[in-house]
Amino acid sequence: MPLDLSVIGAGIAPSATLAMDTKAKEFIAAGFDVIKFGVGEPDFDTPEFIRTAAKEAIDAGKTRYTPVAGTTELRWEIAQKFARDNNLDYDASGEIIVSSGAKQVLYEALCVLLNPGDEVILPSPCWVSYPEMVRMAGGVPVFAPADPDKGFVFTAEDLRPYVTEKTKALMINSPSNPNGCILSREILQGIADLAVEKQFYVISDEIYEKLIYDGEEHVSIASLGPKIKDQTIVVNGVSKTYAMTGWRIGYGAGPRRIIKAMTAYQSHASSNANSIAQAAAAAALAAGDVACVRDMIAEFDARRVLMHHLINAIPGISAHLPKGAFYTMANIGALIGKKHRGEVITGSERFAELLLESKYVAVVPGKSFGEDSHVRLSYATSSGKIKRGMDRMAEFVSELE
Numbered sequence: 254m255p256l257d258l259s260v261i262g263a264g265i266a267p268s269a270t271l272a273m274d275t276k277a278k279e280f281i282a283a284g285f286d287v288i289k290f291g292v293g294e295p296d297f298d299t300p301e302f303i304r305t306a307a308k309e310a311i312d313a314g315k316t317r318y319t320p321v322a323g324t325t326e327l328r329w330e331i332a333q334k335f336a337r338d339n340n341l342d343y344d345a346s347g348e349i350i351v352s353s354g355a356k357q358v359l360y361e362a363l364c365v366l367l368n369p370g371d372e373v374i375l376p377s378p379c380w381v382s383y384p385e386m387v388r389m390a391g392g393v394p395v396f397a398p399a400d401p402d403k404g405f406v407f408t409a410e411d412l413r414p415y416v417t418e419k420t421k422a423l424m425i426n427s428p429s430n431p432n433g434c435i436l437s438r439e440i441l442q443g444i445a446d447l448a449v450e451k452q453f454y455v456i457s458d459e460i461y462e463k464l465i466y467d468g469e470e471h472v473s474i475a476s477l478g479p480k481i482k483d484q485t486i487v488v489n490g491v492s493k494t495y496a497m498t499g500w501r502i503g504y505g506a507g508p509r510r511i512i513k514a515m516t517a518y519q520s521h522a523s524s525n526a527n528s529i530a531q532a533a534a535a536a537a538l539a540a541g542d543v544a545c546v547r548d549m550i551a552e553f554d555a556r557r558v559l560m561h562h563l564i565n566a567i568p569g570i571s572a573h574l575p576k577g578a579f580y581t582m583a584n585i586g587a588l589i590g591k592k593h594r595g596e597v598i599t600g601s602e603r604f605a606e607l608l609l610e611s612k613y614v615a616v617v618p619g620k621s622f623g624e625d626s627h628v629r630l631s632y633a634t635s636s637g638k639i640k641r642g643m644d645r646m647a648e649f650v651s652e653l654e
Contacts, residue, residue, distance in 0.1 A: 261389055269381050269621030273605065277615035288642035290630040291615045293430060293580060295496040297552075299533075300545045303495060306536035310529045319525040322516045323351025323504070327531045330538040331504050337541065338462070339473040341487070343506045350512050351534075352519060353526045355460050355490035355503030356382060361522070362456050362486045362505060363390035363422070365514040371421035376407045377623030378582065380430045380458075392421065396623055401584065404573040405432045409443035416447070422454040425474065428461040431622045431629040432582045433557075433575020435465060438472045445474055445481035455485045460503075461578040463494040463546065466554045469576045475506075483508050493578075494546060495537045500530040553579050556632040556639055563643035564630075567650050579633040582619060586626035591653040598653070600625045611652075612645040 257263070274292045281287050310316075322328065325345070332345040343349055352358045359382075363373070369391040375383050377396045384394035397415045399405040412423065425444070427436040436444070448455050455474055462471045475485040490503035505515065525531075557575060564572045569587040591598050593607050601618035605628055608614050619627030632639060 261391075264388060265385055268385075270617050273609075273615055273617050277609065280609065280613060285613050287609070287613045287615060288638050288645065289615045289634065290632070290642060291617050293493075293578070293631045293633055294498045295493065295549065295579075295633050296635065297496040297549050299496050299500070300537075300543070302540065302543075303497065303533045303537050307529050307533040310532035315528050315532050317528060319528050319531060321520045321525050322349070322512070323526065324528070324531050324535070327351055327502075327504075327535040327538075330535045331506070334538050334541070335487075335506060339487075340476045341473060341482070341506070344509070347509045348512050349504060349506045350515050350519065351502065351504045351526050351531060353503070353523060354501045355458065355488050355492065355505075356386075357519075357523070358486075358488045358490075358503045358505035358515075359383075359424075359456065359458060360386045360390065361515045361518050362488070362507075362511070363387060363392060364518055365511060366390075366454055367392040367421055370419060372417060372419040374412060374415050374420060374423045374453075375623075376412065376423075376425065378405060378431055378619060378627070379424070379622060380426060381621045383424055387424075393419070395420070398623070401582075401624070401627070405429070405434045405582070406436065406440070408440050409447040412444065413447060416451050416453070420451065420453045422456055423448060424456045424458065426458040426461075428465060428471070428575075428577025429580075430461065430578055431580050431617070431619075432573075433578045433580050434573075435469050435471070435576045438470065438477075441472055441474045442477055445477045448484055449480045453484070455481065457485055457487050459487060459489045460493055462489065464550060464553060464579060465577040466550075466557060467576060471577075486511060491534045491537050495534075496549065497530075497534070497537065500527070500533060502526055502530050502534040553632065556634075556636055557581070559636055560630065560632045560639050560643070563639065563647075567643070567647045569650055569653075570646075580629055580631050582622075582624065582627040582629050583616075584627050585619075588650065588653060589626065593649065593653055601628050604628060608646065608649050612649045614642050614645045614649070 328345040335341040387394040399407040486507035492498040616628040
């Protein structure tokens with residue numbers, strides 16, 4: 254038998270976000286002053302009370318295996334959070350699972366739902382890992398392009414043409430990575446009605462739910478009625494809200510039969526999530542809407558407005574004002590075909606490469622998200638770096654032939 258990789262293994266594309274971050278770090282290691290707008294990670298320290306909870310967990314000997322689905326304490330706090338924030342009632346003992354990051358929850362949900370060839374609708378642009386996860390789970394990603402002129406907001410009627418007999422699930426992310434759009438209650442109700450009518454699951458990635466601005470409302474699609482709740486897996490975590498990306502704690506909630514299957518899958522794939530991080534996450538969720546989180550969101554809001562203003566001040570580049578998360582997508586379509594020092598900008602990948610190589614500014618190519626006329630920028634960095642980075646981008650554009 255040939256000593257080659259499996260079809261799935263050979264076909265997995267690496268994360269473009271992490272690839273760009275790696276390249277940026279190589280420039281930094283070489284001594285260059287790189288402004289990174291790539292990886293979406295809060296630049297704040299994890300709040301002190303959460304760090305203290307982790308230290309206390311170590312001293313209390315909470316360093317052993319926990320139940321596969323998570324500690325009783327953390328699952329109870331998650332259930333309380335869903336009731337408090339989302340008007341959702343989940344049984345902590347059988348309808349909630351804790352994993353090593355929201356990414357693992359998403360993947361496990363796909364693994365237990367999909368049969369080979371099942372289709373998953375992905376409104377695009379979408380997070381780079383969604384299509385690869387679908388493929389890794391044996392499914393087929395079906396992209397439903399959203400309109401850039403509408404800020405990439407989509408409706409049930411936009412999705413309907415992509416529903417087929419093979420459609421098993423729809424993945425939604427509101428607030429969105431990569432574009433920061435938010436789906437309104439009315440739009441989500443339409444999507445819920447479509448899912449119930451056509452009988453497909455909804456995997457709702459709500460990791461950015463607290464990062465919303467301009468008085469917008471976050472609505473969990475599972476809260477819109479018992480029928481859609483029974484077809485929805487809600488995915489969330491503590492990474493973005495509490496600046497805990499490295500702690501790797503995500504969680505999911507859904508029908509008991511699905512969570513049971515996900516727990517069985519996880520028991521073989523990775524066992525329980527980190528016990529100390531679970532204690533820290535329980536402390537974070539128990540605290541809820543604390544002042545340090547509100548302060549962080551207020552700072553993201555100010556950076557959002559600043560970046561939006563500076564992007565739109567650059568001739569040939571434009572962006573919609575994002576309503577949530579900490580990303581914006583800049584439209585560079587008018588620059589494709591132009592040259593920088595003799596090098597042609599053939600699309601978002603070449604734009605990102607040339608910008609990094611010449612001005613030491615890292616952005617993520619929109620092609621990776623399904624939108625080659627755009628690049629994604631994260632404003633999870635200081636206002637000073639945003640100003641410097643935008644000055645460099647403006648200088649780059651001014652040099653185009």
